Amino acid sequence: MEKVLTKILDRHRKEKGSLIALLQHIQETFGHISEENVAWFARMLDIPESRFFGVITFYPKFRTRPVGKNTITVCCGAACHIKGADKLLDTAREELGLSGDEDTTRDLSFTLEKATCIGACNIAPVVILNKQVHAGMDPVKVTKLIKGYEREEFLGYL
Amino acid sequence: MSSLPIEIKVCLGTSGSAAGGEEVLRTFQHRISEQGIEAQLGRRCSPKKVGCRGFCSRDVLVDVIRDGSKTTYQSVTPIMVERIVRDHIVGGTAIAEWTVTDEYASFHEQQYKIVLGPCGEIDPENIDEYTAMQGYLAARKAMTRMTPDDVIDEVVRSGLRGRGGSGFSTGEKWKVCRREEQHPKYIICNVGEVNRPLAEGNPHAIIEGLLIGGYAICASKGYLYIRERYHRSVERLRIAIEQAREKGFIGPNVFGTGFDFDIEFSFGTEAFICGEETALMESIEGKRAMPRVRPPFPAVQGLWGKPTVINNAETFSNIPIIIGRGGAWFSSIGTKESKGTKVFTLSGKVRNNGLVEIPMGMSFRDIVYGIGGGIEGDKALKAIQVGGPSGGIIPTSMLDLGLDYENLAKVGSIVGSGGMVVFDEDDCIVSVTKFYMEFLQRESCGKCTPCRVGTRRMLELLTKITEGAARDEDLKTLERLSGVMASTSLCGLGRSAPNPFLTSFNHFKDEYLAHIRDRKCPAGVCTALITFSVSEERCKACGICKRVCPAKAISGEPKKVHVIDPDRCIKCGACFRACKFKAIKKQ
Numbered sequence: 001m002e003k004v005l006t007k008i009l010d011r012h013r014k015e016k017g018s019l020i021a022l023l024q025h026i027q028e029t030f031g032h033i034s035e036e037n038v039a040w041f042a043r044m045l046d047i048p049e050s051r052f053f054g055v056i057t058f059y060p061k062f063r064t065r066p067v068g069k070n071t072i073t074v075c076c077g078a079a080c081h082i083k084g085a086d087k088l089l090d091t092a093r094e095e096l097g098l099s100g101d102e103d104t105t106r107d108l109s110f111t112l113e114k115a116t117c118i119g120a121c122n123i124a125p126v127v128i129l130n131k132q133v134h135a136g137m138d139p140v141k142v143t144k145l146i147k148g149y150e151r152e153e154f155l156g157y158l
Numbered sequence: 159m160s161s162l163p164i165e166i167k168v169c170l171g172t173s174g175s176a177a178g179g180e181e182v183l184r185t186f187q188h189r190i191s192e193q194g195i196e197a198q199l200g201r202r203c204s205p206k207k208v209g210c211r212g213f214c215s216r217d218v219l220v221d222v223i224r225d226g227s228k229t230t231y232q233s234v235t236p237i238m239v240e241r242i243v244r245d246h247i248v249g250g251t252a253i254a255e256w257t258v259t260d261e262y263a264s265f266h267e268q269q270y271k272i273v274l275g276p277c278g279e280i281d282p283e284n285i286d287e288y289t290a291m292q293g294y295l296a297a298r299k300a301m302t303r304m305t306p307d308d309v310i311d312e313v314v315r316s317g318l319r320g321r322g323g324s325g326f327s328t329g330e331k332w333k334v335c336r337r338e339e340q341h342p343k344y345i346i347c348n349v350g351e352v353n354r355p356l357a358e359g360n361p362h363a364i365i366e367g368l369l370i371g372g373y374a375i376c377a378s379k380g381y382l383y384i385r386e387r388y389h390r391s392v393e394r395l396r397i398a399i400e401q402a403r404e405k406g407f408i409g410p411n412v413f414g415t416g417f418d419f420d421i422e423f424s425f426g427t428e429a430f431i432c433g434e435e436t437a438l439m440e441s442i443e444g445k446r447a448m449p450r451v452r453p454p455f456p457a458v459q460g461l462w463g464k465p466t467v468i469n470n471a472e473t474f475s476n477i478p479i480i481i482g483r484g485g486a487w488f489s490s491i492g493t494k495e496s497k498g499t500k501v502f503t504l505s506g507k508v509r510n511n512g513l514v515e516i517p518m519g520m521s522f523r524d525i526v527y528g529i530g531g532g533i534e535g536d537k538a539l540k541a542i543q544v545g546g547p548s549g550g551i552i553p554t555s556m557l558d559l560g561l562d563y564e565n566l567a568k569v570g571s572i573v574g575s576g577g578m579v580v581f582d583e584d585d586c587i588v589s590v591t592k593f594y595m596e597f598l599q600r601e602s603c604g605k606c607t608p609c610r611v612g613t614r615r616m617l618e619l620l621t622k623i624t625e626g627a628a629r630d631e632d633l634k635t636l637e638r639l640s641g642v643m644a645s646t647s648l649c650g651l652g653r654s655a656p657n658p659f660l661t662s663f664n665h666f667k668d669e670y671l672a673h674i675r676d677r678k679c680p681a682g683v684c685t686a687l688i689t690f691s692v693s694e695e696r697c698k699a700c701g702i703c704k705r706v707c708p709a710k711a712i713s714g715e716p717k718k719v720h721v722i723d724p725d726r727c728i729k730c731g732a733c734f735r736a737c738k739f740k741a742i743k744k745q
Binding site: 017018019020021022024054055058059060061062078079081082083115116117118120121122123124126131132133134135 | 172173175176177212214215217351354386387388389425426427428429430441442443444445446447503504505506507511512513543546547577579581585590593594597601603
């Protein structure tokens, strides 16, 4: 653990990156930014923890809770909204069995995210699974997409 | 027999890829090499990827250019590739039933593609294709034959205005920064969500524009500010920068002029406020993206306290064209005060969704009915929303208004970065306005009170209206809040946040009053205000509604009119969509 953190720290010092860049590296590596990690970096860089949390809580992208293996993002921009993004979100939540303010399944297989506009308005509504953008979605397709991924590998729409 | 190469261009923009473009391209490459088509025909046959050409509703689009004639196929899937290769590429006969229809022509006819022109024609990952169409010649011309002041004068002459938000003159902005004595200076390109097709279709134009801008204001460093989530855009820009560096177009001593310039990425994260230039700088500096108080303006004191110019990717993409073809030529396009073209993503209930570029001043009617091909399902157009979440809502009575900075400002909207959403009779204006306010409330950075509290209060009041719990006085409060926010907010986000409400209230007052006084949603969207019931004359007692109802709210037997229990109904609309006889009434 310490080794991985040191590596990130070295890279950060070498690139003279900003705090945001550092947090992005941490999140890329661990999937989320834990309090322990913040404490460690705050100590090493002599920056108050509060500054870290100030930035973390400002940007919705940074997360303090573990992330699932797969990420499903539902775009909730205007164009997607009027074409039923809310229904897609509800379907996905139901399909993944998420309740309350949960955004990740208990087995850490999926995380569900909302995106503001991703700029693919011409093919709305869109859902992004990991890095692949899926165009013209509807609740049935969302269910199939999730079902298709529930196996170890993606077998296409089931 | 001709020995000209046959070109196959597969659209691999965001939409093309989503529709399976990569697989189509692979299948073409595979077929051609496996069957030895090139040897068989004795000519080169090169399938390649190109950027978005805009007509996204029929993706994957594939161009086959054989003997100088271009055929475009629509909705191509890997299965279709075999026949295209056999009949068209080898046989020379195009497959008529798979080619694009008249829609494709009418979609493109009224557009004026300057910036988007090369997207869909060249391989964005190959610098040679860009230089073959005179790429980087403008940069060379600027640096070897023009002084920085000449460059700025040319940009001023062109009349180019920022394509991001406020529409400030690009040349004037550069001039202010140029005058500053302090060094180093920085130049930043903001690649926003609507700029993605440019970054993916023709990244070198952005790099070249940034380079020319850097030369003009004497900056030695350029930043590309982009959200790291836009993987494909980042990747293509990264490749473009590497290639440009290899060719010596960026780096030390560009074109042997002694001018050093390098470009670096700065990865932002999802935050609407980062479109505001001082907030963007805070974000690059690694802080919370909160706007700064101005003056000092960024051109005087910007990133790291140094003189800085920020423009967005579309503005920069225009620069090589202006330098290459001259500011006078550029200013011949558009209207008196708004020159050039504007890229829009046309979306919503319009038939041809897609990416369009129009000359400034084109009317909404031509955009929606000409390029857009009218409304989906022949429904009635209700309104058009322009300029992103803080733009205004334009009613049908203003369809003949020409789209430019002045006209939009007059009707309480903005050009913004280029979103255009079309609403039809099924959309509720109040609910749409609430949606925009929800977004703005979430994205408000919280630094200044008018915006932080104002967006929240406005959202609460709009929610009350959609729930049928509002009174007439609430509209007055909304108007008062709008006035306060517009005049006292720190940045453009807060100042323009009331736009959707003000414009929609102005033009759709009846709809607001129907929600408040009659407790009805005329479009049948706001669930708290609608009820579903069965029409006795129309019901054929087929039982479909009963089967699809998730709440078991519908009772009935064969040959008897079905009944919906209003207490159990969750207003999901499943029965409404399922009934083939239109027997379900939504009121």
